Amino acid sequence: MSNEAILHGHSEVDTSHDAHHDEHGAHHHKETFITKYVFSQDHKMICKQFIITGMIWAILGGLMSVLFRLQLGYPDSTFPILEDIFGKWAKGGKIQPEFYYALVTMHGTVLVFFVLTGGLSGTFANFLIPLQIGARDMASPFLNMLSYWFFFLASVVILCSLFLQTGPASGGWTVYPPLSALGDANEGSKAGMDYWITGMALFVVSSLLGGLNYISTILNMRTKGMSMTRLPLTIWALFFTAVLGVLSFPVLLSGLILLLFDRHAGTSFYLSDIFIASTNKALPSEGGNAILFQHLFWFLGHPEVYIIILPAMGLVSEVMSVNSRKPVFGYMAMVGSIFAITVLAFLVWAHHMFVTGLNPFLGSVFVLLTLLIAVPSAIKVFNWITTLWKGNIRFTPAMLFAIGFVSLFISGGLTGIFLGNSTLDIHLHDTYFVIAHFHIVMGVSAFFGMFCGVYHWFPKMYGRYLNNTMGYIHFWVTLIGAYLIFWPMHYEGLAGMPRRYLDYSGWASFNQFGDLNKFISTVAMIVFSVQLMFVFNFFYSIFKGRKVTTQNPWGATTLEWTTPIRPGHGNWPGEIPEVHRWAYDYGKDGREFILQTEPVGSSESKH
Amino acid sequence: MSQAVPAGQKWWSGGKSPYNVEYGKLMMWFFLMSDAFTFGAFLISYGSIRFASNSWPDPNHVFRNFPIIGEMNIPLAFVSLMTFILIMSSVTMVLAVTAGHNNDRKGVIKWMIWTIIGGLAFLSCQAWEWTNLYSEGAWWGKIATDAGSHFLNADRTVPTTNFSNFFFTITGFHGFHVFSGVIINIIMLIKAWRGDFDKRGHYLMIEKAGLYWHFVDLVWVFVFTCFYLL
Ligand code: HEM
Ligand SMILES: [Cu+2]
Numbered sequence: 025m026s027n028e029a030i031l032h033g034h035s036e037v038d039t040s041h042d043a044h045h046d047e048h049g050a051h052h053h054k055e056t057f058i059t060k061y062v063f064s065q066d067h068k069m070i071c072k073q074f075i076i077t078g079m080i081w082a083i084l085g086g087l088m089s090v091l092f093r094l095q096l097g098y099p100d101s102t103f104p105i106l107e108d109i110f111g112k113w114a115k116g117g118k119i120q121p122e123f124y125y126a127l128v129t130m131h132g133t134v135l136v137f138f139v140l141t142g143g144l145s146g147t148f149a150n151f152l153i154p155l156q157i158g159a160r161d162m163a164s165p166f167l168n169m170l171s172y173w174f175f176f177l178a179s180v181v182i183l184c185s186l187f188l189q190t191g192p193a194s195g196g197w198t199v200y201p202p203l204s205a206l207g208d209a210n211e212g213s214k215a216g217m218d219y220w221i222t223g224m225a226l227f228v229v230s231s232l233l234g235g236l237n238y239i240s241t242i243l244n245m246r247t248k249g250m251s252m253t254r255l256p257l258t259i260w261a262l263f264f265t266a267v268l269g270v271l272s273f274p275v276l277l278s279g280l281i282l283l284l285f286d287r288h289a290g291t292s293f294y295l296s297d298i299f300i301a302s303t304n305k306a307l308p309s310e311g312g313n314a315i316l317f318q319h320l321f322w323f324l325g326h327p328e329v330y331i332i333i334l335p336a337m338g339l340v341s342e343v344m345s346v347n348s349r350k351p352v353f354g355y356m357a358m359v360g361s362i363f364a365i366t367v368l369a370f371l372v373w374a375h376h377m378f379v380t381g382l383n384p385f386l387g388s389v390f391v392l393l394t395l396l397i398a399v400p401s402a403i404k405v406f407n408w409i410t411t412l413w414k415g416n417i418r419f420t421p422a423m424l425f426a427i428g429f430v431s432l433f434i435s436g437g438l439t440g441i442f443l444g445n446s447t448l449d450i451h452l453h454d455t456y457f458v459i460a461h462f463h464i465v466m467g468v469s470a471f472f473g474m475f476c477g478v479y480h481w482f483p484k485m486y487g488r489y490l491n492n493t494m495g496y497i498h499f500w501v502t503l504i505g506a507y508l509i510f511w512p513m514h515y516e517g518l519a520g521m522p523r524r525y526l527d528y529s530g531w532a533s534f535n536q537f538g539d540l541n542k543f544i545s546t547v548a549m550i551v552f553s554v555q556l557m558f559v560f561n562f563f564y565s566i567f568k569g570r571k572v573t574t575q576n577p578w579g580a581t582t583l584e585w586t587t588p589i590r591p592g593h594g595n596w597p598g599e600i601p602e603v604h605r606w607a608y609d610y611g612k613d614g615r616e617f618i619l620q621t622e623p624v625g626s627s628e629s630k631h
Numbered sequence: 632m633s634q635a636v637p638a639g640q641k642w643w644s645g646g647k648s649p650y651n652v653e654y655g656k657l658m659m660w661f662f663l664m665s666d667a668f669t670f671g672a673f674l675i676s677y678g679s680i681r682f683a684s685n686s687w688p689d690p691n692h693v694f695r696n697f698p699i700i701g702e703m704n705i706p707l708a709f710v711s712l713m714t715f716i717l718i719m720s721s722v723t724m725v726l727a728v729t730a731g732h733n734n735d736r737k738g739v740i741k742w743m744i745w746t747i748i749g750g751l752a753f754l755s756c757q758a759w760e761w762t763n764l765y766s767e768g769a770w771w772g773k774i775a776t777d778a779g780s781h782f783l784n785a786d787r788t789v790p791t792t793n794f795s796n797f798f799f800t801i802t803g804f805h806g807f808h809v810f811s812g813v814i815i816n817i818i819m820l821i822k823a824w825r826g827d828f829d830k831r832g833h834y835l836m837i838e839k840a841g842l843y844w845h846f847v848d849l850v851w852v853f854v855f856t857c858f859y860l861l
Contacts, residue, residue: 163654240657248646278672290772291796311791
């Protein structure tokens with residue numbers, strides 16, 4: 025298309041919103057409460073909507089895990105208060121099997137999609153993209169607003185499903201058919217599953233609208249001088265995250281549409297030769313294939329885990345460089361590995377399916393491709409460590425979370441290599457080893473990346489600081505707690521303890537873990553309560569936190585710190601600054617840091 | 632907005648669009664890529680299930696009716712007509728976009744009307760075909776298996792319902808895209824007719840609608856191949 029415009033004598037396309045927005049600098053439109061806080065088109069407000077919705081979901085999702093950990097840690101005890109709250113779901117003060125499955129399913133769904141995808145990308149892509157590339161707003165503020173509201177609608181649908189009489193979806197966050205396709209097979213596969221599919225379809229729309237916007241904003245709206253190789257790594261990470269989302273979520277949508285037909289239109293895409301014990305009926309379905317769903321699901325599912333971790337990686341790279349007062353080590357290698365991860369993410373999905381009867385030869389191809397991902401991952405880890413090396417480290421809470429991220433990513437990544445070998449995976453699949461792997465490498469790591477971002481950019485978001493003392497407590501308890509919770513699960517998994525069981529006390533081989541489970545549950549509750557302290561810190565600091573008094577409190581180089589302390593709609597009151605250098609000029613020529621907006625001096629050394 | 636591009640200018644250095652397109656077109660391209668993955672997933676699912684089946688209904692047998700005339704000896708005649716209509720509507724869309732380049736409002740209106748008519752004609756054909764197959768005993772989860780059925784497998788064995796399942800789901804999904812395209816085109820027509828694009832000074836919206844429309848056509852080529860030819 026590029027030469028077409030030239031051929032046809034079209035003028036160069038104007039990429040900025042200047043004409044419109046420059047009026048903003050001087051005086052404000054009359055904004056009502058509705059346009060400012062509810063249907064806002066300002067990316068900074070949309071970011072806040074995402075983060076607060078995400079926090080609500082995180083609390084709910086975390087609470088679910090506390091409930092099922094209660095069951096796992098204390099399978100013999102009764103908690104009458106649960107019956108008071110949940111009625112028949114916790115009859116006699118014991119969590120019922122259906123309730124347990126609903127809890128683990130919704131815990132996974134909520135945290136993977138609504139917190140770590142919607143919440144994490146939604147927050148930081150919205151906040152950082154326009155501010156760090158030097159744009160007034162997103163390419164399409166309107167679609168950006170719609171993206172949030174689709175996310176909101178999806179949230180409402182999923183939230184409603186929690187209150188259904190037959191309960192929410194409960195076939196696991198991966199909703200494998202035939203279980204999820206047959207209402208007769210399981211309570212949660214009745215209305216709950218329809219809500220789940222509807223909610224996820226809305227979620228896909230939201231992520232698509234968001235992703236298209238992020239991509240075109242990054243490509244089209246960079247300020248003068250901001251070439252792609254001068255972009256901070258946050259932006260590169262968010263860019264490839266959006267690409268992953270735009271190309272993988274549609275496949276999930278297709279899979280879910282077929283599932284919906286299987287549920288309601290009598291089709292048999294995923295169904296064949298089924299007998300349901302509860303109704304004592306054989307189904308006429310013939311010719312379908314349940315494994316097909318797994319392929320469609322994991323074609324999204326694996327990229328999805330990188331959709332979660334890439335933004336966290338970007339945030340960590342940036343925060344780490346700022347707080348080591350050193351340029352990030354190997355900038356181009358970092359960009360290259362993000363790109364490699366993005367490509368490989370599409371080629372490894374069947375490592376979740378080694379025991380489905382997959383042809384072993386095909387399995388070995390996927391083993392190879394899976395293990396290849398370790399290469400770019402390791403490059404990134406080495407670069408983070410070398411960024412820290414001999415740095416002048418400032419241990420702010422944000423920095424601690426960034427360092428914690430690296431620690432967790434290494435620990436969880438190593439177990440990925442175990443699982444990536446199909447021969448080992450035959451033993452480890454569907455055990456607590458997998459639970460430990462992905463909670464450390466994805467769950468907790470991504471949360472650490474997100475926390476590091478929140479502590480670092482909170483001053484830019486709200487013009488106040490988060491409380492540091494609470495920040496330090498938050499960090500240490502969460503880090504130690506996370507390892508105490510998930511490390512022992514490796515041993516349970518190696519001993520063959522399967523995931524998704526309600527009660528292990530009936531098995532002699534897993535009895536030995538009774539006390540360990542109790543211990544894990546206790547730590548989980550402590551860690552959860554510390555997260556509540558973070559939430560308190562967040563809202564308290566919005567109103568009462570220490571005020572930011574300088575434009576660039578962390579001494580960073582990127583553009584967001586050239587805006588006023590509380591930027592209005594349009595971000596820069598005057599002209600958008602021009603960029604003259606990359607984002608990582610720290611400790612150069614004896615200067616602590618040099619803003620991207622400063623022209624390169626004639627006597628400056630090269631980097 | 633309107634200076635020419637100086638020679639040797641670096642496209643990627645910021646301050647301008649590297650592809651010299653406004654963001655809307657970029658978004659459309661990425662959306663189409665995304666949508667291609669949706670269709671791709673459907674068609675690959677279809678392929679994998681069909682490949683795993685022992686036998687499959689013979690399209691030459693299934694698709695041999697024509698409205699009014701009824702049963703024909705030339706199989707696939709009707710779907711060829713449908714495909715021709717859709718491809719012609721792509722041609723008229725190209726003409727509308729060209730007219731837009733020349734800021735020719737009358738031309739845009741004329742060719743958009745033809746494109747809309749083409750889209751509606753295609754949808755009507757599809758409605759007829761669906762009704763026809765339905766009357767012969769095919770629907771989601773259903774397929775006629777009596778001895779005279781058109782849907783028997785090529786090797787004369789009894790088929791599973793998956794032929795109907797995939798046919799209606801995928802052509803339905805495509806039809807839904809055509810339907811959305813017609814709606815978009817009607818909106819574009821109204822905007823062109825009201826002179827909105829003249830006020831704006833360009834007809835870029837028509838181009839974006841055009842991209843979508845061509846994409847929907849392209850998808851049909853694949854759907855057509857997969858269900859009618861293979
Ligand atoms: C060196 C890198 C990695 C390798 C080789 C690897 C390999 C694997 C394998 C083979 C499995 C399937 C285990 C099974 O179900 O039997 C798995 C599960 C999983 N991995 Fe990884 N992984 C890696 C990194 C990551 C990262 C970075 C994330 C997320 C950010 C992640 C998230 C997950 C999740 C969520 C699951 C489990 C999903 C489920 O079954 O519920 N992994 N990994
Ligand atoms: Cu994976």
